Amino acid sequence: MALTTHERVKTYLQSKPDDTSKDVVIAEIIERVSKTIATRCNRVFEYQAYTEYHHGDGKFRRLVLDQFPVDSTATFQLYDDYNRVYDRTTLIATTDYSVDWANGIVTLDAFVPFLKGFNNIKIIYSAGYKVIPEDLERAAILLTVAELLDTQSAMQGSIEIETTQRADRLIKQVDDIIKLYRRLPIGQPSSLGSRWP
Secondary structure, three states, X not given: OOXXXXXXXXXXXXXXXXXXXXXXXXXXXXXXXXXXXXXHHOOOOEOEEEEXXXXXXXXXXXXXXXXOOEOOOOOOEEEEOOOXXXXXXXXXXXXXXXXXXXXXXXXXXXXXXXXXXXXXXXXXXXXXXXXXXXXXXXXXXXXHHHHHHHHHXXXXXXXOHHHHHHHHHHHHHHHHXXXXXXXXXXXXXXXXXXXXX
């Protein structure tokens, strides 16, 4: 999923709308940058449906989903079935757990842990962004511009200090933004009470 468009990048660069000389290069960089950001954040940003399976250990009642934010208006089903049949008898009632929709964290409410088993926990849900957040798109635009500057310098056969410094400043801004979207490794504590470090 592309996190921005070449039109938005050209607007940032204040390029003339009818100047299409860099459109192909910009589109290629956007695709590469979008994949890079998703990889660095260890997540998928595009909204889609998921079916996940997790192993229960018989001790914990908290589960971190692979993707987020979770759509609270879409189907959400949670099963805990040692035999992995996943029928209505092992479907956990919505009143027996709570969901942190923004961070994709499920917690059983009855102080009873998930069963111990192999792929005994099944979750059906939808998550991701239908519209990319503005700051995340800005990160994609900035990183695209930084790579475009590097590309132009390479094509000219010279490295200008001012151009390099500008690219470095853009990358620093990108780092500050995407760390807010990085998926926290399971089990890592957070003083903010969320999945962010």
